[in-house]
Every structure is written in C-alpha cells, then in structure tokens.
Amino acid sequence: MFRKAWLDHVGKTRKRENKGANTCSYREAMKKASVTWPEEKKKVERRLKREAKKKTPPVATKRPKSPTKVDEQKNDECSS
Numbered sequence: 733m734f735r736k737a738w739l740d741h742v743g744k745t746r747k748r749e750n751k752g753a754n755t756c757s758y759r760e761a762m763k764k765a766s767v768t769w770p771e772e773k774k775k776v777e778r779r780l781k782r783e784a785k786k787k788t789p790p791v792a793t794k795r796p797k798s799p800t801k802v803d804e805q806k807n808d809e810c811s812s
Contacts, residue, residue, distance in 0.1 A: 737776045741765050 745768070746761035756764070 733780070734773065734776065737773070738765075738769065741769060741772050 742758070742761050742765045745765040746756050746758060749756035749761060749764065
C-alpha cells in the first residue's frame, strides 16, 4: 500500500530535481524524498481513509417511535 506511494514519491522527486542542467540519480532522489516522505505519507493516509469512508454506506439508525394518541390512551389505561 505505502510501497507504491513511496516509489511514486521518489519518482516525482527525481523528475522535479532533473529539470534544467541539474541531474539527480535514483539514489539521490531517494535521499531527498526521505526528507519529505512523512508529510506525504500523512496525505496518503488521509486520502485512503477518505476513500474507505465513501465506499462504506452510512449505518442507518432507527429513531425511537414517537408516541401517538393511541399509545397514550393505552398507557393511561394501564396505569389506572
């Protein structure tokens, strides 16, 4: 789960570092990505949690039945 996210993060870091005249090897990209990884990991965790919430339907709770006139009459008869 996080392995793919880590490798994607390293790839983005390497691509960002290789712009222009700068060059960045895969190993250097891993070193630079390890600095920003904790923040990125939190983002991935939040995204996965949000997606999991969307997949599960909300639990329907039953409301307590409101007393009707018929129920009130029954309660009056029982109490007397």
